[in-house]
Amino acid sequence: MVRVGGATVSERSVAQNAQLALLLEVSGTPKPGNVDREREYDDLRFEHFMAGAVGARPGLDRAAAGDPVGPAFEAAVDGMADQSGGNTQFGALLVLTPLAAAAADGRLSPSDVDAVVHETTVEDAAAFYRAFEHVDVAVDDPPDGLEPLDVRRGRDAIPDLRARGLTLLDVMQSSADVDGVAAEWVSGFERVFEASEWLLDGSGPVADRASDVFIELLAAEPDTFIVTRQDRETAEEVQRRAQAVLEGAETATGLAEEFVERDINPGTTADLVAGALFVALERGLEV
Numbered sequence: 070m071v072r073v074g075g076a077t078v079s080e081r082s083v084a085q086n087a088q089l090a091l092l093l094e095v096s097g098t099p100k101p102g103n104v105d106r107e108r109e110y111d112d113l114r115f116e117h118f119m120a121g122a123v124g125a126r127p128g129l130d131r132a133a134a135g136d137p138v139g140p141a142f143e144a145a146v147d148g149m150a151d152q153s154g155g156n157t158q159f160g161a162l163l164v165l166t167p168l169a170a171a172a173a174d175g176r177l178s179p180s181d182v183d184a185v186v187h188e189t190t191v192e193d194a195a196a197f198y199r200a201f202e203h204v205d206v207a208v209d210d211p212p213d214g215l216e217p218l219d220v221r222r223g224r225d226a227i228p229d230l231r232a233r234g235l236t237l238l239d240v241m242q243s244s245a246d247v248d249g250v251a252a253e254w255v256s257g258f259e260r261v262f263e264a265s266e267w268l269l270d271g272s273g274p275v276a277d278r279a280s281d282v283f284i285e286l287l288a289a290e291p292d293t294f295i296v297t298r299q300d301r302e303t304a305e306e307v308q309r310r311a312q313a314v315l316e317g318a319e320t321a322t323g324l325a326e327e328f329v330e331r332d333i334n335p336g337t338t339a340d341l342v343a344g345a346l347f348v349a350l351e352r353g354l355e356v
Contacts, residue, residue: 081350082133083129083132083133083169083172083173083351084126084129084130084132084133084169086172086347086350086351087129087132087133087165087168087169087347088122088123088125088126088129089346089350089356090165090343090344090346090347090350091118091121091122091125091158091161091165091343092119092122093275093276093279093346093356094161094279094339094342094343094346095115095118095119095122096276096279097276097277097278097279097280097283097342098276098280098325099280099321099322099324099325100279100280100283100325100335100339100342101284101287101307101311101321101324101325101327101328101333101335102295102307102324102325102328102329102333102334102335103283103334103335103336103338103339104117104118105280105325106276108325108326108329110329110332112154112155113154113155113157114154116152116154117152117153117154117155117157118154118157118158120151120152120154120157121149121150121152121154121157121158122149122158123148124148124149124150124151124152125145125146125148125149125158125162126145126148127144127145127148128141128142128143128144128145128146128147128148128149128162128166129141129145129162129165129166129169131144131145132145132165132166132167132169132170132173133169133170133172133173134173135170135173137189137190137192137193137196138166138167138170138185138186138189138193138237139189139190139192139193139194139195139196139197139237140192140193140196141166141169141170142162142163142166142196142197142200143196143197143199143200143203145162145165145166146159146162146200146203146204147200147203149162149203149204150203150204155204155205156204156205156206158340158343159200159204159206160250160294160336160337160339160340161339161340161343161344163250163254163340164250164253164258164261164340164341164343164344165343165344165347167182167185167186167254167258168182168258168261168344168347168348169347170185171184171185172347172351177348177351177352178262179257179258179259179262180257182257182258183257186237186238186241186254186255187238189236189237189238190236190237191230191231191234191235191236193236193237194230194235194236194237194239194240195224195227195230195231196237197220197237197240198220198222198223198224198226198227198230199223199224199227201220201221201223202223202224206220207294207297207298208220208221208297209244209247209248209297215243217229218230218233218235218240218243220240238254238255241254241255242254242255247293247296247297248293248297248337249290249292249293249294249337249338249340249341250293250337250340250341252293253341253344258344260286260289260290260341261341261344261345261348262345262348264282264285264286264341264342264344264345265344265345265346265348265349265352267281267282267285267345268282268345268346268349268354269349269352269353269354275346275354275356279342279346280321282342282345283335283338283339283342284311284314284315284321285315286338286341286342287307287308287311287335287338288308288311288312288314288315289308290308291304291305291307291308292304292307292308292335292336292337292338293337294334294335294336294337294338295307295333295334295335295336295337298334299333303333307328307333307335310324311324
């Protein structure tokens with residue numbers, strides 16, 4: 070830490086802050102339905118997320134060093150997958166990689182990140198598709214007529230990507246109406262930046278602030294990962310009950326216990342919290 074104009078400023082690198090954001094996100098508790106430092110699933114544990122954050126670091130380093138977003142993301146996912154729990158932070162890394170790329174030159178704003186995603190190429194899209202070969206990711210079936218572009222095909226879909234000239238941003242735009250992370254890509258990471266302000270305005274331990282922000286985001290919109298794994302009705306129930314927590318009618322701890330039992334995992338909301346933590350850390354959130 071150094072003192073600049075009377076304020077304490079971290080000397081952590083961009084990649085270090087991105088990795089720290091992953092660690093702080095999983096440490097926040099309670100986060101109803103998500104793995105945290107007090108709750109986990111039999112096959113997906115807190116330690117897997119810690120190991121995933123460590124493994125992702127080389128890819129985050131590449132993003133911060135100015136490498137293309139797609140290959141940096143693929144490297145982060147490849148490293149993240151080097152643990153026995155499977156997919157821990159795929160969506161979070163899809164949020165963090167363009168944010169880290171935008172922050173690499175010392176600037177981080179919605180317009181900076183928007184410029185990064187608009188510069189993505191077909192080869193970035195190809196790397197994104199290859200990333201699906203490193204880990205099993207829950208996704209919706211593609212719309213009719215777009216079966217050749219199903220991300221679950223991995224590298225087998227790359228010839229179709231190239232034939233259509235689709236960039237990584239094009240791929241995100243095609244699913245922005247059903248995927249909350251893709252929606253961030255096409256909106257200048259609007260919810261991420263808003264949530265980062267909530268973190269900066271909060272008080273107390275950062276992991277506790279992250280838990281509070283998780284509830285606020287969950288109450289604001291249906292979580293698209295729940296829609297994919299269960300259905301929209303369940304996602305809307307979760308949204309209503311998160312709002313009830315904010316109103317004091319339910320407790321976050323009670324929801325956390327119930328949602329783990331029901332295998333309801335608001336994974337997209339956790340991804341946005343990781344991004345918000347990174348932005349807040351880059352903007353001076355003290356740890």
